Amino acid sequence: MAERIVIDARGSFCPGPLMELIARLKFGAVGEEFEVLSTDKGSASDIPEWVRKVGHELLGTREEAGVWHIALRKTK
């Protein structure tokens, strides 16, 4: 399996974790997996909501020592 692409958006106020994810997905291939690291607790709801709305596949969300890890697969 290809390595999961980690987007380390910890401490990113602008453009922020969701916008950073949207940007990176543009340059990724269908089927690739991404994992966003965020210190903004809003990401735990914002990112899954957007992923579902657009139709990518959410693989999981977990919190570890104040860092949210949101994993997904690009589907289109």
Next chain:
Amino acid sequence: MKIVIVGGGMGGTILANNLARRIAPEIRSGKVQLVMLTASEKHMYQPGLLYLALGRMTPDELYRDQASLLEPGIELHVDPVEAFELDQNRIKTKGGKTHGYDILVIATGSRPAPEMIPGLAENAETFYTEQTALKMFKRLQAFQGGRVVIAVGVPHKCPMAPLEITFMLHDYFKDRGIRDKVQLHYTYPIGRIHSLEPVAKWATPEFDRLGITYETLFNLKSVDGASRVVKSEEGTEAKYDLLITIPAHKGMEVLEKNKLGAGGFLPTHKTHLTMEGRSNVYVIGDTTNIPISKAGSTAHYQAETLGENLAAIVKLGSPVREHDGKVFCFIETGKDTATYAMFNYSNPPDPKPPTKAVHWFKMAYNKLYWTTARGLL
């Protein structure tokens, strides 16, 4: 020691001057050779394009000769790089030259890429190049009323631009006496109207007060010019009479061709500013993939950190500090008021209410920029 800076934009130029001043004795003695390779003999003040599109600056105000901005001792070559052979510590240029290096800095910036969205380049106005800003200026002059939609691609240069152009268009149409004939409709990719939460919190009631409608979670998918509809990834549509876009950006094509990073953005350590996996290659400005604003001020502060660190490497053998991610962005909130957002990796912004004083400081900075480029301010 040979230090090569690729890119003569804001980041590359500030770095070159900052570093040249710090290591002037070493350059004079021949211990260090400092080389800049750039694609153009002209240096553009890119933030001026916003004003150009609204008829408030003219093209000649945006340019200086690159050579006139550089400290003595910097060897300037207007000869863009075509091949990065990082394993061999060398680069090759379009002019057929090969430059070896001990330290390489890549600061080639980013470019608007409206072609990533079908129909966008043909049907939308934008202000990210001189040519498109002038075209937008003429289109705005001819516009007599209707629905103006602002659509934002990701990633884009200057995170404040979507809000600034919207507020400035409000005043532009008001001054022409046709604001009541224009519906301004703003769209934005995430779930609020700006990526910075405090800025979004301030701007949302301002939009309501000014009668600017908005739609969030709107990511550009395609534009149908015949029916004048812009479609989003989220499945919604917006009808327009005039479409204005902040287009998505890519890094420079040469970086994509050399397979250095997805979309032409290079994997970069956020505090060391080194390219991932390379200890003698640094990346600054829009070229990095660091999750930070693609903005002139980002490049400016990175250049200052890197200038200090490269000088320390020359003099002490190692860098002396880590980059803190500082960004300072003016936010024009109309034709004569502005505020600003300042933040770094650890401290969020706390924007203050807009004032005329900050706007006039921004107007002054449009001229003072040339001292920043020279590494003085």
